[in-house]
């Protein structure tokens with residue numbers, strides 16, 4: 289293999305730049321040429337492909353977002369789109385890919401490899417931390433810290449006004465962001481898709497907390513929570529406890545931005561090196577991840593289809609600590 293490409297796809301995540309940098313420098317270190325593919329699979333289909341040298345990734349390790357830009361490509365989900373992408377790779381002489389992204393990114397890469405034989409090694413880049421095959425994903429640590437900082441600020445005003453806040457954090461199908469935010473902010477409850485709680489039990493927990501004269505109440509809601517979003521839950525609780533002075537805050541995309549934490553820079557760098565070395569060693573359709581502090585490569589199929597279990601002892605901790 290002489291020439292590889294690198295792309296970022298799906299929701300951006302802090303640390304993606306550190307990973308791109310590691311990919312480029314590792315490729316150059318091993319004597320490979322490396323091309324940056326702009327805007328994920330969309331840019332690949334359109335041929336937005338640029339040669340990257342070592343200076344192209346200077347001064348990016350600390351920057352949030354992605355210098356390669358990102359997109360969610362519907363066209364790549366079609367056979368016709370993948371064929372156009374393949375033709376672009378052939379045209380540029382690119383023989384292997386490093387794809388930095390999440391579930392959707394790897395679903396596309398797996399199909400692409402099966403149909404056109406282009407080997408891809410994935411790097412887990414998503415704030416959601418919902419990928420099987422790695423303990424942590426690139427961007428997760430930063431996102432949790434960003435959310436927690438916002439929640440601490442909300443706590444100040446909640447406490448001053450004796451209010452309850454229903455705070456929605458990201459995590460499309462998972463409570464991985466919600467749980468550490470709840471533990472770290474001293475929230476009363478975390479509502480996560482992995483462990484559904486009835487409205488009645490939410491109301492009961494809040495009533496108990498009020499009985500203990502708590503001046504502020506915090507409920508963290510993962511956006512993928514099955515009972516509905518934070519506004520929907522707050523409305524139902526308000527109906528049952530009309531005297532509750534409640535507000536809703538959706539933290540939103542602020543969780544995706546900002547400089548990556550030290551942990552994310554380190555993880556992104558390790559994974560970037562592992563992805564390129566995996567490609568050189570003939571790996572394909574696998575994601576590089578860290579499990580129990582060890583580097584592992586997990587088939588895309590498992591990353592996509594197997595659910596990373598939430599640590600339920602964390603859910604219990606919230607109960608104990610909000611006593």
Ligand code: F6P
Pocket residue numbers: 299390414415416458459460511544
């Ligand atoms: O996958 C990361 C994520 O931030 C999810 O937590 C969220 O559901 C989704 O992306 C939002 O995507 P978009 O920015 O396309 O609205």
